[in-house]
Amino acid sequence: MEVINTKEEFSTFVDSVKNEAGYKQPLGFGICKVDLSRVNPDEDLTANFLVSNWNENNGSAAVFQKVVQNLPSNILHQSENELVVNIDLEFTNSALALFNPFREEATGDNHLNVQAMNILNGIMNHQDFEGFKEENGIAYRLIMIYEDTVVETVTGAYLKLDALSKSKVKLRSLNLNGVFGILKRLAWVGNTPFELEWLKANEMQLKAVNRYHAIESVDKFPRYLHHIIPDENIRILDDSKVRYGAQLAKGTVIMPGASYVNFNAGTEGPSMVEGRISSSAIVGAGSDVGGGASILGVLSGTDGDPITIGKNCLLGANSVTGIPLGDGCIVDAGIAILSKTPVHVTDTQLTKIQEANPDSDIGRKSVTDDGFYAFEFSGLNGLHFRQNATTGQMVVFRSTREVKLNEDLH
């Protein structure tokens, strides 16, 4: 493999690779450790990314594709959309020969792909490497995704989840179809996966010798904290509460009571989350999801339309929200606002809501005798939903309260 000596040579090299016939720039790519199946050692069960890239670092992508070109036997899966390659010592040697001008300065936040190659090369040069790999049941992979279509491989699924959780892509922007089919149901002990069939086959022996595992979850997805180091001011008080593939913005606090953040769901700014952000739901900056509050998700509850909650909203304790909300909205504690919930509004309040939402046609459409359904207020700003404690009527009015998070906490 050729060795590149200067950054200029590197630029020239990358350009030449990109100009090769058939060169495809990946959408995303990453370098990961994979856990291998205990039942079928050729099967990847999971992927843990040393580095993942999304629409970035095209030079590194070119290097890796060149390396793969020269090591075709390392290819494990190749299609129009996905490429999975085994990373071995030769792979890292070849990549580092090309990354040569950057090897020394690859520290801290610089040249993460080069750092990953440096680290793997160091490990693989160790004389006990094969034994270590065997004992740990692991291997290393390069995964490239060229188009955002149906997920084809385990490493591909994990790369998309990683891109979501590392905020490299927007929530709901990726095609996750197929992910439930691709990911295997696994028993997790910490971040180590076990296949249930392997556990079954070894159950008696493990129990007899007092080494039966204390399984912490059985799921197709791992936990967010098994992969992600949370950004500034994010706090997650219980790892079981956030699935890998969730996206949390700086200043998000996930309390342990009745909260949950599913994959492809999350927050866009500082927020207090003591309730459930179901799959595909998004919560805006400054909002408070009260204790036990539920935001319905696309996998169950809504009719398939994902729910966005705006900025500075308050979803009261044990409330249920089944419609999207704009900014500065309040859903009172204990009530349920579902798509088809009839909500009453006075003429005065309707006018105020219209003033707060000049672009909306709320109330200017013909209204049925039954009044409004909650979904007609979808996405409007400054709403306050309440159940009238004297008449039991569900009402909406223009909110007069400003929602503010406790600054000490975020």
Add this chain to the structure above:
Amino acid sequence: MEVINTKEEFSTFVDSVKNEAGYKQPLGFGICKVDLSRVNPDEDLTANFLVSNWNENNGSAAVFQKVVQNLPSNILHQSENELVVNIDLEFTNSALALFNPFREEATGDNHLNVQAMNILNGIMNHQDFEGFKEENGIAYRLIMIYEDTVVETVTGAYLKLDALSKSKVKLRSLNLNGVFGILKRLAWVGNTPFELEWLKANEMQLKAVNRYHAIESVDKFPRYLHHIIPDENIRILDDSKVRYGAQLAKGTVIMPGASYVNFNAGTEGPSMVEGRISSSAIVGAGSDVGGGASILGVLSGTDGDPITIGKNCLLGANSVTGIPLGDGCIVDAGIAILSKTPVHVTDTQLTKIQEANPDSDIGRKSVTDDGFYAFEFSGLNGLHFRQNATTGQMVVFRSTREVKLNEDLH
């Protein structure tokens, strides 16, 4: 101890044992590892079953009883209803001499009791066995239960919980009286139990040498996943959410938000559980227990009548259900239907409910001026409970929606 050489001899042997005077066939029996008390080494704290049997494998039961007959000093507890026996090398040698014709074919799903003896015999023949046992603070037991009466021993309590969690018996079919008295409150680190008095006595030393345990729970019961390998398509996203003694059917998903499944409670088919299934409550196939939904249990909440939820029901997010439901029922999000909740029904809807429940006498009994209480609809099919959002009235009507789980998830 005699050695049996053929399967025919084995049959003859079993028949002869069963015909012995005073022979009692056990209702259930099992082979387990037990954790011993650190305070009193003669006390069993827990039991972890290599194999448990309930109304099955009577041949194996006969073998074990014969072995015990010849090893009376191994008996630790013996009463009309329970027999607990220490398993040592001599026990396994004797048992395997009788199981001889089956030893080789005891693999996979075949002859689990023989497999257990093979495995224990292998361990006990190891020269370091005594040291290993000492170091781990464990021992091995045979437990037999003859009648389903009040629980007498720790191993007996665990055998009943195991039978429930392995679906060997129906939920609510076992007498669990005495279980709270028999089981000791323990501090669990993974699946290793510590006595609180032992921790107290060693607290300073452990903290000083940085070996203080990260205790995960303090409870009389262990967690389901510390004992059970979940069946096909069962997913449990947080081990703290299911107690040992719960029963989960294939396709049950336990989400981590606000869910919980207590012992002697569970599901009868594929189901999505994001809420609480309290002690003695049962949820039918195809039902969805929404986020934060509560099904009241016999230990707190109901008047002692356990609640059954039928098939294809939907308990909305943060709803509370205090009455049994038939099939295809819906309780709307956020409402509470307790036994004595007055619910209004129109004549038209009452007729439709009657048509859906031809065997019920609902509405044909005299009705008080106050209308109906919720409990009068107990167990009926096709109900939809809702709070009228205009009048605040709690109403019930004939459901027009079919509840379906998301097939990808179960």
Add this chain to the structure above:
Amino acid sequence: MEVINTKEEFSTFVDSVKNEAGYKQPLGFGICKVDLSRVNPDEDLTANFLVSNWNENNGSAAVFQKVVQNLPSNILHQSENELVVNIDLEFTNSALALFNPFREEATGDNHLNVQAMNILNGIMNHQDFEGFKEENGIAYRLIMIYEDTVVETVTGAYLKLDALSKSKVKLRSLNLNGVFGILKRLAWVGNTPFELEWLKANEMQLKAVNRYHAIESVDKFPRYLHHIIPDENIRILDDSKVRYGAQLAKGTVIMPGASYVNFNAGTEGPSMVEGRISSSAIVGAGSDVGGGASILGVLSGTDGDPITIGKNCLLGANSVTGIPLGDGCIVDAGIAILSKTPVHVTDTQLTKIQEANPDSDIGRKSVTDDGFYAFEFSGLNGLHFRQNATTGQMVVFRSTREVKLNEDLH
């Protein structure tokens, strides 16, 4: 350092120390192991108390202050209010010379401060001690707090949390201002803290060698069970549900569904907790916080007034309580009683409520046309809050039901 030989000499010594000019008696003090920062080894991240004292054991306090006087270079932090001192072999030798008459009888519950010195002295005399300390990244500290003002140090913050969780002080009696600023956001693996910046710097290497930690929480506070051995009959089914600084009385059961007990909050007697006791909220003996029930806290929800729930109350499943309650109150399942919730009461019921609360002026004040707000009933006994299922009206009446916990469970 002088050696004290008799208990009489010890008394004389203590008196002489207390009479020294400038002697200050501490409010609280403790002996702890600290985890050191991996980034800055001079920084204490946490404290784990071998023994903590609050308004007690002034003789021991005098001994420790004398030792510090003679070892000024061990002082790490000294102000009007807090003193933090490094404990090394010389410290323990000096302290034990003074504690000499009590060393032998310091076992079990006797002379815990002397026990702590004995244990630390034993460890520090070990020839591998420096290596052990280095490897574990730990050190030992004496912390003294003289006045209950703003928290200044990590060890000071932990001492106050410890005093709360060990019931050495009443809930809400300590000044915890500054605690969010002093405590660092940490990633916890069991009870071992990791700094997020250190994890970030080592992420790739750890992932590559399959030693990436399974982080269980990211929080400024540790968990209660990482520090406290629960008292008689306390059960905590999931360690993530109780923060360090919470106070649980004997017989408290914390279920794992939707419960949470924040710091500076807790229970005053046997209780069943399946819901949320937010920061500064207190629940009385015999009360039942139903599944998913929320008691609002001062950090979010209330206007700053902490909520006390009296004895023998029942907060129904998924209820929300935003006002203080007296004894024997019931909030029905699924309803929200917030400070400004209008609640209706009949004249008859108002009279009964007045009879049950002779010292209250409820209903004797002028009443607005709107009737009552919930907060006007704050702290009264024997109330039952309900939503009328026919009219949707929120009502309060004199409770006719006695709330009793299931005795088997507490």
